[in-house]
Amino acid sequence: MRSKVIWSPEGKQQLRKIYFYIRRDSLNNSEKIRVDILSKAQSLALHSERYPLDKDKEDNDGSYRCFTLYN
Numbered sequence: 001m002r003s004k005v006i007w008s009p010e011g012k013q014q015l016r017k018i019y020f021y022i023r024r025d026s027l028n029n030s031e032k033i034r035v036d037i038l039s040k041a042q043s044l045a046l047h048s049e050r051y052p053l054d055k056d057k058e059d060n061d062g063s064y065r066c067f068t069l070y071n
Contacts, residue, residue, distance in 0.1 A: 015037060037069055
């Protein structure tokens with residue numbers, strides 16, 4: 001079953017901040033990381049069960065998942 005990935009305004013802003021922070025040192029790396037994050041997020045739409053529930057989300061009804069790509 002295909003789900004829909006919805007980015008919160010805060011999530012979009014955080015992605016922009018990450019992109020511009022990395023871009024100060026490397027345009028290529030900033031693009032690669034942005035594409036990697038967006039691709040991974042889109043994979044949630046097809047295979048959300050691969051990822052654990054977001055344990056930090058209060059009252060998670062099972063529709064919030066989390067993953068770590070870079071740390």
